[in-house]
Amino acid sequence: MSETTEHKCECAEAYRDIEQVIEKHRGDSGALVQVLHNVQERLGYVPKDVQVRVAEALGVSLSEVYGVITFYSLFRERPRGRYVISSCQGTACYVRGAPEVLARLEKELGIKAGGTTDDGLFTIEIVRCLGACGLAPVITVNKDTHGRVTEDKIPSIINFYRAQAEAESGKAGD
Ligand code: FES
Known part of the structure; x- marks a missing residue:
């Protein structure tokens, strides 16, 4: 190789x-x-x-x-990020603003759905239903569910995980 x-x-x-x-x-x-x-x-x-x-x-x-x-969506050309953000575009989420949430995610992270940030921290994926329609619009970040998300909440959600990653890499360097 x-x-x-x-x-x-x-x-x-x-x-x-x-x-x-x-x-x-x-x-x-x-x-x-x-x-x-x-x-x-x-x-x-x-x-x-x-x-x-x-x-x-x-x-x-x-x-x-x-x-x-x-x-095939199963295959990827790059490794997924440390945080995989699943943006639900199922009907319930879609009609409650999921497209705007996704657009803001893409803008804040500078990648398109399916992509991974250059620092390897975030991947955005589109899913069709996360089984939490009552909380629409919904995104998940790894195992965390964020319901009733608005586009204005996206920067703080991203910052939370950025800070978490920094804190963890700080601990690893101790
Ligand atoms: S459509 Fe989004 S959680 Fe069901």
């Missing part, structure tokens, strides 16, 4: 397993989704250089690999 990878996962074992799966399916273009699924499960995303490796081994084009990754 190349020296210039930007892997966040340090787990050599995961890469060995992935390599075995890729080799097992060498020349089998029909196994593309299955192989990518395995990579996604082990690493949490499908790094660019692994995409190249899969394409070469299975005998498919890189654009085909990329096409599959972008088609």
Whole structure:
């Protein structure tokens, strides 16, 4: 594997397993989704250089690999952020202002839905219902639920998690 990878996962074992799966399916273009699924499960995303490796081994084009990754929402090209913000765009949330909440999230974080901030702190995802319609509009941040969110509340919610991350990294440095 190349020296210039930007892997966040340090787990050599995961890469060995992935390599075995890729080799097992060498020349089998029909196994593309299955192989990518395995990579996604082990690493949490499908790094660019692994995409190249899969394409070469299975005998498919890189654009085909990329096409599959972008088609299925299950696959990601980058690791998710430390805080995954799920913005509900289900009907109950939608009619109570979820699009404005999402737009504010995107503006404050400088990313689009599906993206991750450069500092690796935040990922925004769109979901269709979080099962808390009575609290619409709803976002979750990891396991925390924030109900009746308005766009004006977004900066303070983001700041809360930023401060939490800073406090935790401060503790880690003690
Ligand atoms: S539609 Fe948003 S929680 Fe159900």
